[in-house]
Amino acid sequence: MIQFSLADLSERPADDPLGRPSMGWREGMSPEIVYALNRGCWSLGEAAEEHTVALFASTGDGTVRLAVAIERIEDAGEIDGDKKRAVVGTVLRPGHPVHDRYVGHRAPEQLNVTFRYVTAECRQVEASTGNVCTTGAKWIVTPDDGPEYIACGHHVTAPLGGSVPFRARPMR
Known part of the structure; x- marks a missing residue:
């Protein structure tokens, strides 16, 4: 499982490889919007391809805001010469055991980095x-x-x- 950090909602640079207007999270955002804004651009290595679940947790209070079933990891361009990758998957809904265990609850780890395998x-x-x-x-x-x-x-x-x-x- 990969746990990603969600900072407060902020603007993305105009040259964002995924064309996103912003990234991050704020109260009231739908799971689909949180996923679309935060599925990439991460510095993920080959180890990411071994994982089937991603959690997205807010850096403020450590609460998991989104769980995703990972279908694959795709290339997402470069930022400042650093190859970036993105999660492609399905947002998990209430009733799925991973969603019910984590979304709305404290994340497995409080991160001081952008992501970690947990x-x-x-x-x-x-x-x-x-x-x-x-x-x-x-x-x-x-x-x-x-x-x-x-x-x-x-x-x-x-x-x-x-x-x-x-x-x-x-x-x-």
Whole structure:
């Protein structure tokens, strides 16, 4: 998962490679606008291509304002000779486990840099101890008869109870 910083809304230079009029965030902006203004231009290396989820958190209070399912990372031109890249993906909505876990809540890390690769915690309750699992979540699980959730490898089937059909896709 990649966590990006969202500063206060500000104007972009006229030579912005993505043609954006501004970047950042302010209260009341729709998720689509936040995504369009902040999906690039980042100095992302090849490691970014391994990730499937992006969080965008405000630098002021550290609250996640947007979650995106990453489809790919694309080239976005250059700024001052530095190659920039942009996230291409789908804005996650209420009801998606990543959205519900993070959007409106404190980000996994308070950033003093523009972005960082972070690990989501599983957060499933251990049946034997009642403790919350803090192992890194690796899967988005979709049961045939229930809501999606995220889990580590050990807890993929834990909330299902019996033999409930499900699909799991990787979360990075």
